[in-house]
Amino acid sequence: MLALQKMQPGAGFELRQIPEISTLSPDEVLVRVRATGICGTDLHIAAWTPGYESMQSAMPVTLGHEFAGTIVAVGANVDHGMVGMNVTARPSVLCGTCAACRAGDEDNCTGRRGIGIGRNGAFASHVAVPEANCVPLPSGLDFEIAALTEPMTVCAEAVDTGEVATGDRVLVLGPGFIGQGIALFCEAAGASEIVICGHNDGPRLATLNAIGFKNTVDTAGSSLRDALASYLERGGFDVVIEATGAPHVVPEALSCLKKRGIMVIAGIHPRPASVDLTVLVRNHQQLRGSYRSPLATWGRVVDYLAANQQRVRGLITHRFDLGDAAKGFDLAQSKTASKVVIQHPQD
Known part of the structure; x- marks a missing residue:
């Protein structure tokens, strides 16, 4: 074969x-x-x-x-x-x-x-x-x-790790498949606002738009904070989920997180990221890693896929x-x- x-x-x-x-x-x-x-x-x-x-x-x-x-x-x-x-x-x-x-x-x-x-x-x-x-x-x-199913369990685990709850404002960094799946499970968890960022990512952001996510931002030519200025006027995000695998994104992403917020790292990074731990401590923020999901998540994800086939097919x-x-x-x-x-x- x-x-x-x-x-x-x-x-x-x-x-x-x-x-x-x-x-x-x-x-x-x-x-x-x-x-x-x-x-x-x-x-x-x-x-x-x-x-x-x-x-x-x-x-x-x-x-x-x-x-x-x-x-x-x-x-x-x-x-x-x-x-x-x-x-x-x-x-x-x-x-x-x-x-x-x-x-x-x-x-x-x-x-x-x-x-x-x-x-x-x-x-x-x-x-x-x-x-x-x-x-x-x-x-x-x-x-x-x-x-x-397997990559979608990774997405569901990232959302679970971030403890995304009804009414939360969530920033998703990275519009690849994992970021897209994370957006779907944030929606299922009841998030009131989901903003997805990419960098020179027009086609993948368009894919998100096509399945119903309108709050997409391309940071090309801008800093992350400047690109998100209109959203940050209402304060930092409750949860930030990183799915870029780009270490330089991490410190600025933390600056978009509210006090006592949770940031989840789901990307696989080729080198260490630099984090100002003093700022993290004083803002009482949490930085969490997310990877493989437990067995119990698989049935939930299969049920989600079966109920949302046409949307996921997009x-x-x-x-x-x-x-x-x-x-x-x-x-x-x-x-x-x-x-x-x-x-x-x-x-």
Whole structure:
């Protein structure tokens, strides 16, 4: 089968033919992949930015961890009745042996391996995943929408971490897919005002406008505070959620936060950010990191996607076949695309 693989450390990836999956571990299932999203993590791995050195031991490894498909075979310990079930999957595979796993504290496993990072992923026609990682999909949920579940759980976790509540004014920094999903979950949480900022981000801000978010700001040619002047006249924001991955944004973003406000960092940053801790302390502000969501969030996100399919579909701006994955990666790296999905042929 054709697979997109990371072959060795350094920039790049390779589309190559690999053997079909012929055997499963007792607790695994085989998923026929229908749709796979290109994620920021995939872009970092392709560019080989710092932070992914641990995956070298798994190379060559098939990339792709945002996906949905149909179970077509099961391991010896898995109920055969799961064959034919449509699923997505949590990409974080537990080690089962660390102290947290032995204590039943799955969210704090220290030996986890990521599907598409530490073990083969879903930029291929089939992927083997642990049955325990599978999340069933409701009838009628399109595969391309279901493939967005994992990144949307990241968005929901950022909003939960910020404790966004009814009536809050929220500033979202970064109009890429994660920022877009954060805006949707801020809305669902009851925020009274959601302002989304980008920098030279016309196409992605237009995508947000098209799905109903009118308070969008492009900071090109201006400082963040100047671009937000009309909003800041009414005071700082209750919550600021950063999804840019740009360290220089952090200090000025904190200046847009009200006293006792919460700022959430959801972006992955290539270098440290500089923060004036004295100002943070005197303003009694909180700076919180947000990353992987707990298991309980997945069902909530699947339900949200099923109830809002057409609106969420507006975030998928480009679709490619696996053979054209390089084109998809190039677009995903630009500020033209919101979400790029690799589609796999139906039987």
